[in-house]
Amino acid sequence: GAAARDGEPRPGGPADSPFIRACRRRPVPHTPVWFMRQAGRSLPEYREIRASVPMLESCRRPELVTEITLQPVRRHGVDAAILFSDIVVPVAAAGVDLDIVPGTGPVVAEPVRTAADVERIRPITRDDVSYVDEAVRQLVVELGDTPLIGFAGAPFTLASYLVEGGPSRTHAKTKALMYGDEALWHALCGRLAEVTLAFLRVQIEAGVSAVQLFDSWAGALSEADYRRYVLPHSTAVLSGLVDDCSGSGRGDRRAEPERSPAGVPRIHFGVGTAELLGAMGEAGADVVGVDWRTPLDVATHRIGPDKAVQGNLDPAVLLAPWPVVEAEVRRILDQGSAAPGHVFNLGHGVLPEVDPEVLTRVVALVHELSSRRADQ
Numbered sequence: 001g002a003a004a005r006d007g008e009p010r011p012g013g014p015a016d017s018p019f020i021r022a023c024r025r026r027p028v029p030h031t032p033v034w035f036m037r038q039a040g041r042s043l044p045e046y047r048e049i050r051a052s053v054p055m056l057e058s059c060r061r062p063e064l065v066t067e068i069t070l071q072p073v074r075r076h077g078v079d080a081a082i083l084f085s086d087i088v089v090p091v092a093a094a095g096v097d098l099d100i101v102p103g104t105g106p107v108v109a110e111p112v113r114t115a116a117d118v119e120r121i122r123p124i125t126r127d128d129v130s131y132v133d134e135a136v137r138q139l140v141v142e143l144g145d146t147p148l149i150g151f152a153g154a155p156f157t158l159a160s161y162l163v164e165g166g167p168s169r170t171h172a173k174t175k176a177l178m179y180g181d182e183a184l185w186h187a188l189c190g191r192l193a194e195v196t197l198a199f200l201r202v203q204i205e206a207g208v209s210a211v212q213l214f215d216s217w218a219g220a221l222s223e224a225d226y227r228r229y230v231l232p233h234s235t236a237v238l239s240g241l242v243d244d245c246s247g248s249g250r251g252d253r254r255a256e257p258e259r260s261p262a263g264v265p266r267i268h269f270g271v272g273t274a275e276l277l278g279a280m281g282e283a284g285a286d287v288v289g290v291d292w293r294t295p296l297d298v299a300t301h302r303i304g305p306d307k308a309v310q311g312n313l314d315p316a317v318l319l320a321p322w323p324v325v326e327a328e329v330r331r332i333l334d335q336g337s338a339a340p341g342h343v344f345n346l347g348h349g350v351l352p353e354v355d356p357e358v359l360t361r362v363v364a365l366v367h368e369l370s371s372r373r374a375d376q
């Protein structure tokens, strides 16, 4: 309709929310805030639900996904919800035998070693993840004007779990495969990029307002290796989402004003990525996620003036006395004002031992301080 023509979203809907406006580098009434892992073990109401349901099973039950996703929105008043799921959910749907082990993380039964192992990772369709489609549709109704963030793991981070067989500090087996058999490496990451792109498309078609690509462990690589071995695959995912809106083949989406012309905003995040921030932006992000090591003004300088930034609060600072937390929030709001768009967040996920009341106070403080600035 008219909204698509002048590029401004329908007033009041999720596409006009402070979070989506900040992602699109538009003026905001206050700085939006959400937390990575806001749905999780810091919340007693989450621990109660999860006490009797294994992690992967909880991701496959739409009514549990919906309830867990809504918990931090109700409690903290954050500016966005993030779908409750895990980066290995689409990989399991693609046929890989894996589990999420409490206190450890994803564990893969038969780690990837050969071309035949790669071939066994099947491309996925909506039917393989129908529980995600259902949960997103239900959530979009329940959330009203609050935007829902969809997400997926990026090829490198997924490849690391598949090659190592579980979490790794050094990513040594992953790098050995990458350096030792470049063709197999690109075949693996190419297949994972396909799975990831399909998984994000399901979420976007079901109604998420933004997506975040988690390349949590990309910081293990030098910039040169990142550009050679990883960037083409992450670009295939992030740029593939934009191609969806350009009318080639999947052009039916052009009829939906909120999705056109540029698609939903894309956030690209990793940890220890100070040297990779420019390249991660180049992969096709609207927002680049930054860990606690790089101040947001320095990050903005590295990423360039055409992208928004998100993150930088050290998750462990939330365990500090309140005056320390408050000073850090002020510093990040100051440094974030150097960027054309700023989404307040942590530099990585909420730690399970954090007092949720502190998270609620941070949300209120970010809103209060930033709306005063907006008035000036």
Ligand code: CP3
Binding pocket: 035, 036, 037, 038, 039, 040, 041, 050, 055, 082, 083, 084, 085, 086, 087, 088, 100, 101, 102, 103, 104, 105, 106, 151, 157, 214, 216, 349
């Ligand atoms: O952010 C959110 O609130 C949405 C939920 C979310 C989960 N996993 C739920 C989860 C998201 C966005 C993820 C992504 C994810 N999963 C990443 C990328 C983000 C990051 O943290 O870097 C990674 C690397 C994984 C793999 C994974 N899954 C790990 C390392 C773990 C933690 C293992 C542990 O027990 O400490 C998981 C399990 C997991 N995924 C939990 C949650 C809430 C904990 C499981 C539990 O509650 O028992």
